[in-house]
Amino acid sequence: MDNSLRGRTVVVTGGTRGVGAGVARAFAEAGARVVACARRPPEVPVEGVEFAPLDLRDPPAVRAFFAGLPRLDALVNNAGGTPYRLLADADAERHARVIELNLVAPLTASLAAHAHLRRTRGSVVMVGSVSGGRPSPGSAAYGAAKAGLENLARSMAVEWAPEVRVNTLVVGMVRTELSHLHYGGEDGIEAVARTVPLGRLAAPADIGAAALYLASDAAAYITGASLHVHGGGERPAFLDAATANKPTDKEE
Template sequence: MTRTIDLAGRVALVTGGTRGVGAGITRALLAAGAQVVACARRPPDGPLTEAGRTARFLPADLRDPEAVAGLLQRVRDDYGRLDTLVNNAGGTPYGDLAEGGARRAARIVELNLLVPLTVSLAAYPLLRGCPGGAAVVMVGSVSGSRPSPGSAAYGAAKAGLENLARSLAVEWAPEVRVNTVVLGMVRTERSEVHYGTAEQLAAVGRTVPLRRLAEPGEAGDACVYLASDLAGYISGASLAVHGGGERPAFLAAAHPQPRIAPDTPASPEPQAAPGAASPPGPLVVPDIPARPELWPVLDTAAPSEPQAGPDTPARRTPQAAPDTAAPPEPRVAPAPLARREPQAPPAPPTRPSAERGRPRPEGER
């Protein structure tokens, strides 16, 4: 059975939905049949269209709670419902936390954590009254789950956003599902600003297991899925869209040359050792130099029984007892005999069994 995603008749609001990842999300929702409202401080460079549909742009400064309330009121008045909210607005300039100072860090946290919280609260009355249930998608980042030097405040805000989504998934269930799309590196119109030239961008892409950066539309596809009925039982989840993540740096440090096969043919070298002439030699010879204490044993065993051959010198050592030569383990006999000599005192065997019940003087112990 083939199942397709059809969001026809549904209304979606995408914050920061006019450029970059946001534009990719807007177009993906349009392609799925939804009516899309994209809000941002600045209008897009041109109409956002896909599959014969065009997104509606509404300007709003999401840092202003009154502007957010006005935005949601307009959605209520014009559409009467809201099925999907995608909290995509966010971002950060690059810079060390200490150099930027507390005020800049506070603004970064405000944009990436407090703004999604404010918009979600303003949209909640519309979302919970939506027939069939509604969905909120937080656009997170891998920066929220790993160290983010140069964007520390941003990483902290994204970590908080993911936790906020899990908490709202519990508080707002079952009417509203809340999930997070955790993005890795995405190719946008500003990628060269962050990563450098086209060659440098390609080099960055090769660090990803899938050998490339994500496209904005692929982030949009993940949002469409979480907004659809196919994800009807998914809430409080984090969907990673990062191409497999990042290869740990310690692996490159520990193995600077991953292909070490050309260096391993040195293994046949032990076969040239003097004692490696026989077929099992390659397995035994490497151990003998590491255990020189065995050499005296081999040297003394050979002259004592030169005619016995190399396999039997150890078995000839207990030949003082002819009766024990036949059993398969004759070497065990000498050791027990030496141990039994001090354990055979004459007194205990001569005692009658009746004396076991009487108290023993100290001298008899």
């Protein structure tokens, strides 16, 4: 058991529901002091997690929030998301707001936290997405932002070494309280889960465990890395379309 985070201070952005709540819970259970910041308080508070109201798209407020912390050992940039929206169905300004939340806000928070993290030799964990590494129709601005976030983390890791480590979780599909809206109810969730090699969607706790590892002393020599937490990824579509290596009627 790695107890390196016991007593340390961790901030989880967007840590009030879904993946963020799972991440916050994992750090709290590891004995850290956890502060979850978001615009709205959690509907179901997580034991051991403090809530701080914060709009991450307000840079002066973000700087004031981090300046008010007595110390900081780890920052998990989890806040983000997007509605389903085809590119031609909205103007550039609306897509830009998605990029602002998913790329600019983590940069803002990381810069505001930098001085603290240098003093404690802490770490930043970016919560990325598989959408950043493949076409993302219906959420193209989100996918572009997540691709940029992963690149930002690699550059940040080089610039801020050796005092601050920076890594990215490349997250696949996660079962949260809103999954039924994305996948069409329980039947849709089960159908989507069958496309994942491990046979299920991730739980928020799976993402929390991975974030906990990257922020702990067990990962002391890991920086600039991308850890894929996606259950094995997605089965390539061509495998189902190709006729080679499929049994013929005679073979059956």
